[in-house]
Amino acid sequence: MISEFQEALLDTVGACPPTQIANNKYENVLENLDSGIMLFDSDGVLSFINVQMAKLLELPRSSLAGRNLMQILHLPELSRFKKKILRIYKETIFHRKRYHELIDEYGRHWLMTVTYGDQMDGDFLFSVKDVSDYKQIEQTAYQNDKLAMLGRISASIAHEIRNPLTAIRGFIQLLRPHLMELGRDEYARIILTEIDRANDIIYEFLNSSKPSAPQKTAVSVMGLLKEVVMLTESEALMKGCQIALDENNELMKVSIDVKQIKQVILNMIKNAMDAIESISGEREGCIDIHTVLEGSYVHICIEDNGLGMDHNTLSRLFDPFFTTKESGTGLGLAVSYRIIKNHGGFIHVDSKHGMGTQFKITLPVV
Ligand SMILES: Nc1ncnc2c1ncn2[C@@H]1O[C@H](COP(=O)(O)OP(=O)(O)OP(=O)(O)O)[C@@H](O)[C@H]1O
Ligand SMILES: [Mg+2]
Incomplete structure (x- = not known):
């Protein structure tokens, strides 16, 4: 039984039956996803590819549809991807890996997900998504973590070195009058300048490895x-x-x-x-x-x-x-x-x- 609503819909879109309208709708959604999608059947033949995936491969869909993986691999236009495709193929088939990370020639990061198994009736679904922005965030967090750790390490090293330096400086100053008596004041002066230089180096290092809030x-x-x-x-x-x-x-x-x-x-x-x-x-x-x-x-x-x-x-x-x-x-x-x-x-x-x-x-x- 066709409802009144479906009848009205049929009138507006032509004589398409409801299932076809639904299929067209879902196909439209797949076509226009911002992820690239490719479906291979159990014989390795490409049965579906969406616009985004064709864009990524820089090839018209007509030159890919109906071909099997081997034929696709031998397309001269895809020679630059050959190594990557073979690697993904090996890792998927032999190591049962479902997620692959790729970096293109422009340095962008892509995440490829492979879906297969019983629920796919022997088909292999490949979807590719641009994850460069997430990577950037991840890298920034990693960077900040490392810098924070570096700050802590350098602060503790500086602390450990500064303390004995302060003690040495104090004792040299106590010894200074005796050195003067011996006519060796120059030695005391050199030691003190060198200790001050070492202190300056530590201070500079601390400042540079953990920059303080800018004094603008x-x-x-x-x-x-x-x-x-x-x-x-x-x-x-x-x-x-x-x-x-x-x-x-x-x-x-x-x-x-x-x-x-x-x-x-x-x-x-x-x-x-x-x-x-x-x-x-x-x-x-x-x-x-x-x-x-x-x-x-x-x-x-x-x-x-x-x-x-x-x-x-x-x-x-x-x-x-x-x-x-x-x-x-x-x-x-x-x-x-x-x-x-x-x-x-x-x-x-x-x-x-x-x-x-x-x-x-x-x-x-x-
Ligand atoms: N202009 C550049 N051209 C080529 N490589 C660069 C350039 N700038 C940085 N690099 C690379 O980045 C690396 C890291 O640079 P960074 O300034 O952090 O440390 P560094 O120069 O190696 O050591 P330091 O700055 O302590 O002397 C360098 O070792 C170099 O390989
Ligand atoms: Mg440098």
């Missing part, structure tokens, strides 16, 4: 950049690279902790010099620094034509203690990341291995 003042971005460039120019010259500062947006001001932001930019310029030094001779090294005003934000771009980074380095760049340098601490960028976050800004990185790198620090303008 409004300063000109260009003024600050000029100062930092001046500080690094002689080292750059020695390492065979040129620093080019594009002096525009002279009046633009940011409210920052000058010491902390200087530390960030200095570290980035030093990293750029190192990246250039490691390809020395290949091409003339150049570090280009410029600013771009966008709405209420300013981007400070530091670009080098050095070694660049591979995917592994890029993904661990802000991890504390991650370094590819023999004498690096791997703290520079981890600390920079935290400082910029504390200023309500963010850091964006673009890099091509063998070509160069661009760091973009974004800060709110006054």
Whole structure:
């Protein structure tokens, strides 16, 4: 029996029976999901693929439907995915893995879920979802955890070292008159200066590994950049690279902790010099620094034509203690990341291995 409502519906959509309308509706939903979906039957033949999945594979659906997995694997347009597809196939069939994480050439993270079993009548359903934003949140949390731990460790080390240093300092001062009598006051002076230097190093380390709340003042971005460039120019010259500062947006001001932001930019310029030094001779090294005003934000771009980074380095760049340098601490960028976050800004990185790198620090303008 067809109800009045269904009859009216049939009149408006043509002569489709109700089950077909429902099927069309569900198919429409599947077609327009923001996840990519692919269904293979028990013979491995692709029986359904939605628009999003075809978009991800960058192929028209007509060239895929009705083909089996082997035929799909041999499509020249999919050759770049071949290794990944084979890996997923092996892990699904032999290891019964149902979740796979993939990273594409643009660094985006994808989660592929495979559903099969009795309820699927022998079919295999693959769905792919872009999870880059979740990954970003996860990474930030991980980063913050590590930095907090680093802060605690360094605070306790500093505490342990400072105490004996204070005791040594006190006793040297007590001994000073006797050393003076012996004509050795110079020794006492040297010991005291060295102890003070050690204390300063610990203080600096503590400050940099666990940046305090920024003490903000409004300063000109260009003024600050000029100062930092001046500080690094002689080292750059020695390492065979040129620093080019594009002096525009002279009046633009940011409210920052000058010491902390200087530390960030200095570290980035030093990293750029190192990246250039490691390809020395290949091409003339150049570090280009410029600013771009966008709405209420300013981007400070530091670009080098050095070694660049591979995917592994890029993904661990802000991890504390991650370094590819023999004498690096791997703290520079981890600390920079935290400082910029504390200023309500963010850091964006673009890099091509063998070509160069661009760091973009974004800060709110006054
Ligand atoms: N401009 C760049 N070009 C190429 N690689 C870079 C660049 N900046 C950073 N890196 C990579 O990121 C890693 C981490 O950098 P980070 O500044 O945190 O530590 P580091 O420079 O190794 O040590 P430190 O800063 O203590 O001297 C570097 O070891 C390097 O591999
Ligand atoms: Mg560094």
